[in-house]
Amino acid sequence: MSERRPYRRETEERRREDLILAALDLVASGGVQAATVRAIADRAGVTPGLIRHYFQTKEDLTRAAYHRLMQQMTTDSAAVLDDAPTDPRARLARFVAASVSPPVVDITSVGLWAGFVHDVQRDVAMREVHNATYLAFRDKLQELIAALPRTAPVAQLRREAIACNAVIDGLWLEGSILPEGFEPGEIVEIVLSSVGAILGVDLASTYTPDRTPA
Amino acid sequence: MSERRPYRRETEERRREDLILAALDLVASGGVQAATVRAIADRAGVTPGLIRHYFQTKEDLTRAAYHRLMQQMTTDSAAVLDDAPTDPRARLARFVAASVSPPVVDITSVGLWAGFVHDVQRDVAMREVHNATYLAFRDKLQELIAALPRTAPVAQLRREAIACNAVIDGLWLEGSILPEGFEPGEIVEIVLSSVGAILGVDLASTYTPDRTPA
DNA sequence: CTGCTTGTTATACGGTTGTGTAATTCCGGC
DNA sequence: GCCGGAATTACACAACCGTATAACAAGCAG
Structure with a gap:
């Protein structure tokens, strides 16, 4: 029934940047506890799985x-x-x-x-x-x-x-x-x-x- | 099979103090994310349910x-x-x-x-x-x-x-x-x-x- | 020694977390 | 134009979260 969400391919640099900014945005507004993988992905306009494609673990994203x-x-x-x-x-x-x-x-x-x-x-x-x-x-x-x-x-x-x-x-x-x-x-x-x-x-x-x- | 854990009744003051100190201890060593109700209760030597008996919500305990x-x-x-x-x-x-x-x-x-x-x-x-x-x-x-x-x-x-x-x-x-x-x-x-x-x-x-x- | 209050434990529940994996679809090379 | 690879989505899973509620027992009053 539900259509698969359409998407655009982006450069690695751009995607990492977007994810980092989304993470910082969430930490700023809601504390570390608010910066979940799903929330970060949502704010960056992607699905949660993509995070693990650019960062081996969530800790890596946090460090970045x-x-x-x-x-x-x-x-x-x-x-x-x-x-x-x-x-x-x-x-x-x-x-x-x-x-x-x-x-x-x-x-x-x-x-x-x-x-x-x-x-x-x-x-x-x-x-x-x-x-x-x-x-x-x-x-x-x-x-x-x-x-x-x-x-x-x-x-x-x-x-x-x-x-x-x-x-x-x-x-x-x-x-x-x-x-x-x-x-x-x-x-x-x-x-x-x-x-x-x-x-x-x-x-x-x-x-x-x-x-x-x- | 499993015996119910034995316990001692304590004064309200003492229990609140223990729970607060346990919470601070956990935040200090593992950050806010480590101070879960189960971890706090464990460190204070009680079961998680008791927290809700002394603090209406976890936020109350955090404030305290x-x-x-x-x-x-x-x-x-x-x-x-x-x-x-x-x-x-x-x-x-x-x-x-x-x-x-x-x-x-x-x-x-x-x-x-x-x-x-x-x-x-x-x-x-x-x-x-x-x-x-x-x-x-x-x-x-x-x-x-x-x-x-x-x-x-x-x-x-x-x-x-x-x-x-x-x-x-x-x-x-x-x-x-x-x-x-x-x-x-x-x-x-x-x-x-x-x-x-x-x-x-x-x-x-x-x-x-x-x-x-x- | 018995009964009652209530401090305490036990268990259940819906929601969320990070992660692993398979299925898709975008898009450049030919 | 189509084909292959990789970017992206979709889904599953076990663990854990805070909360709610019922069952139990500790210890005081009598």
Whole structure:
């Protein structure tokens, strides 16, 4: 009776992308428990069996999705440096501010990230993805700090990078979970003044909030 | 054939406590998905049906478990203030240091907390528990900051409390997820110096690491 | 020592999960 | 144009999920 559903053949790259995005979408809106193979397939517009054709197991898809998430977040943070000014303070200020602003900070990002935390602690492959992206971000931060016009011993640089990264992480957390608890722009002001205080540099005055293109 | 399992009657308080602790234990070690009614009952040494006798639904048990977790964390942080010195700087230093040290920071705490994040964002009751405990912690921090021997406008106090809380949260995060990435005592040093820098106060010199009782 | 309350166990049920496997149909190469 | 391979669908399966309900027994009141 029932006709077999018609379909189109797609490239492997495209299908994997669709499935990963569908998985992330579901984790963001409904938690890890909502990201079942059937729900993922449904959102991606395919049937559940296809998942097993591109990912040997559901865990593989989970790993790929997490990898994609972290990659996206670091990309978003670093994107502002592409056309950033050459003044070291302004560069740092821009990078720091972007890390606590959309799209890095939004209502779903923390929930998304939190959904993977447990797997990160258990799964070796996911732990490596985490370490790589986390340290890459912190190293980028340390690099920007080292470029500041001041003298600081190397050992101090590491601790300053850890501290500044902690401020960013904490504000990212609070800003995402409790967005209505802060006034617009308040988090950016706080991150600039506190990072500036930690480093002994005035960042707020060098920061141009946004280059709102016409 | 099979004998009915023998059992002991317990008080309601005791059974609820056992079930809550079993649920937290499972979430910590295996994520939310591992905390099934059968697994919880098994760990608590009872049969699954008993859960529905003390909690109308599994969601009720989840709420109770989250409430218990947050309560425990704030209690652990505030405990160090019981016999703390009267010097405002020393009090703040002790409180801040305790917030990034065991038992608040340990390998399972973040995974445990992360497991509930999604429910917090969706469930109103859990959101209220979160806001209450989060703001209680931040207010306590602000209260300690306000007691410092210096003059600061009220509006500034709020932002300083947010910033210091962010540092603590960020270090709590990193220290729990990546414990081997930091040397012993390093996180405490960092939190004291950075919080001190944000507030313009020297905290590190007033901090007595631990009162190792004989 | 007997009876009653109720804490606790036992069992059942419909729905869902991840996975394995066979049947189809799309689509490029000839 | 059709043919073969592989992308995709369809179906089956055992295990597990949360929930509902009935049977049992533990321990206190008398």
